[in-house]
Amino acid sequence: MCKRQIGISGRIQVKTPEGPFQTHPTLVARRFLKRVFPYISAMVNNGSLSYDHERDGRPTELGGCTAIVRNLHYDTFLVIRYVKRHLTIMMDIDGKHEWRDCIEVPGVRLPRGYYFGTSSITGDLSDNHDVISLKLFELTVERTPEEEKLHRDVFLPSVDNMKLPEVTAPLPPLSGLALFLIVFFSLVFSVFAIVIGIILYNKWQEQSRKRFY
Secondary structure (H helix, E strand, C coil): CECCCECHHHCECCCCEECCEECCCCHHHHHHCCCCCCEEEEEECCCCCCCCHHHCCHHHCCEEEECCCCCCCCCCEEEEEEECCEEEEEEECCCCCCCEEEEEEECEECCCCCECCCCCCCCCCCCCCCCCCCCCCCCCCCCCHHHHHHHHCCCCCEECCECCCCCCCCCCCCCHHHHHHHHHHHHHHHHHHHHHHHHHHHHHHHHHHHHHC
C-alpha cells in the first residue's frame, strides 16, 4: 500500500507497508549476507525510512522468507492478510494448492485511506516475473468499541516495539466554512490595513503642508 513519494522498487510509496519481492542479491549482500533468492521481505514505513538496496533491506526488515519461483511451469500465489493489527503473508509456490507460512508480524498499525500497488526496479541482473492478477477482499471483523476507536485513531504506519523516526502527521483538510472564514477575515484585515494606511498618509501630507506655511 502506498501514498506518495518515489521510493523502493521505483513505485510511489510512503508511508506504508512495503513488501519487496527480490529475485537477486546485491553484490554486498552476496558477499556478506547469506540468503537464498528469490526472497520476500516486509517493512513498514511512515515516510522517514528508505530501503537499503546495498543490504537488501535488512536494516528495516520485519521478516521474510525464500520463495523459489524462478522458471516454474505453473502459477504461484501469494496472500497478504491484515486483521486486527496482525500482518500475515503466505505463499503457494509448489503447485500443490497448499499455503505455506512466510511472514507473521503482530502489532502492525496501518491507517485507512492508502492504496495497493505494484512496481519493479532492476540492476545488472534481471528476471521476468508477471503479475497476472490482484484480488482484494475486505474481511468482516467484529471489534469492540475500544478496538474500533483505536483503529480509527491510527494516522501513521507503525509497528509495536519498533521505533520508527517520527514525522509530522498530515493536518486534516480545512472544511468549507473554515476556509471561507479565513479568506473573509483576511480580506477584512487587508481592507482595514489599507484604510489605516491611507488615513496616516493623508495626515502626514497635511503636516508637511503646515511646515511650509
